[in-house]
Amino acid sequence: MTDLAELFDHGSNERGSLLSARRMIVKIGSSLIVDAETGEIRGPWLETLIEDVVRIVARGQQVIIVTSGAVAVGSCHFNQLNRPLRIEEKQTAAAIGQVRLLLAYQNSFERQGLGLGQILLTRQDIDNQHRRHTVRSTLQRLLEIGAVPVINENDATATAENCFGDNDQLAAQVLQMANADLLILLSNVDGLFTEDPHLNPLARLVTEVGCISPEMEAMAAHSPARHSSGGMVTKLIAARIAMDAGCRMVIAKGNKPYPLTAIENGELSTWFVPFANDMGHPCLT
Numbered sequence: 001m002t003d004l005a006e007l008f009d010h011g012s013n014e015r016g017s018l019l020s021a022r023r024m025i026v027k028i029g030s031s032l033i034v035d036a037e038t039g040e041i042r043g044p045w046l047e048t049l050i051e052d053v054v055r056i057v058a059r060g061q062q063v064i065i066v067t068s069g070a071v072a073v074g075s076c077h078f079n080q081l082n083r084p085l086r087i088e089e090k091q092t093a094a095a096i097g098q099v100r101l102l103l104a105y106q107n108s109f110e111r112q113g114l115g116l117g118q119i120l121l122t123r124q125d126i127d128n129q130h131r132r133h134t135v136r137s138t139l140q141r142l143l144e145i146g147a148v149p150v151i152n153e154n155d156a157t158a159t160a161e162n163c164f165g166d167n168d169q170l171a172a173q174v175l176q177m178a179n180a181d182l183l184i185l186l187s188n189v190d191g192l193f194t195e196d197p198h199l200n201p202l203a204r205l206v207t208e209v210g211c212i213s214p215e216m217e218a219m220a221a222h223s224p225a226r227h228s229s230g231g232m233v234t235k236l237i238a239a240r241i242a243m244d245a246g247c248r249m250v251i252a253k254g255n256k257p258y259p260l261t262a263i264e265n266g267e268l269s270t271w272f273v274p275f276a277n278d279m280g281h282p283c284l285t
């Protein structure tokens with residue numbers, strides 16, 4: 001098997017820094033914000049995340065949050081079903097869960113003296129030029145007045161045929177739409193591995209990717225979705241969107257307190273840095 005680490009890991013994390021970002025998107029996976037056992041929001045952890053955001057905003061950088069968790073929080077109402085939720089049950093769970101999710105964010109932001117504004121997006125808001133323009137203007141105005149935009153898909157109205165389905169891709173679309181320059185995917189994996197680390201203890205974390213290759217995509221396809229809500233496939237799709245837009249992306253495990261500080265301190269993660277931009281070489285995929 002090709003050693004992906006050797007081929008694609010440039011070995012240096014010097015470009016793997018949050019400090020150079022002007023506007024960043026921070027995507028929070030459901031597994032981080034919701035306790036899988038109880039269905040409760042992990043309030044103390046959220047408080048540390050928002051503390052990180054407050055610190056980053058205070059030094060002059062802009063942050064947009066894309067958060068999952070509405071369905072996970074609301075689905076406790078359907079727990080007795082003991083089977084995957086049907087689409088209409090997911091819509092109902094999201095309608096209930098989104099309120100509780102945003103309330104937790106609101107409380108945390110308020111305690112720390114920062115404002116926030118909620119935007120719930122549908123696929124049409126991204127695909128339709130006029131609606132896209134409206135969303136962009138609202139985002140811009142929120143940032144101008146110092147309120148952090150907190151975004152999720154409008155899962156209560158999303159249908160199976162017409163949804164993003166996962167927030168990795170939604171976050172990448174928001175990155176493009178908002179002209180941001182860094183996408184941070186906080187999930188329950190350290191990053192991209194050369195193989196499934198649950199199957200092969202010798203699997204290595206790839207610390208920097210300059211270009212997404214077919215081998216990486218094939219490897220991600222074999223990595224089961226148990227690693228995160230969207231799995232590695234959706235993360236690589238998001239990375240491709242980000243890199244095509246000339247932006248950097250990082251995948252990091254965010255389950256510990258102060259997850260953004262941890263990235264700044266060099267915690268294990270995978271950075272996607274557009275190779276063509278930095279090195280002047282075309283991306284060979």
Ligand code: GLU
Nearest residue numbers: 068069070071166167229
């Ligand atoms: N939008 C979904 C929610 O809030 C999450 C989608 C995902 O897990 O990526 O529950």
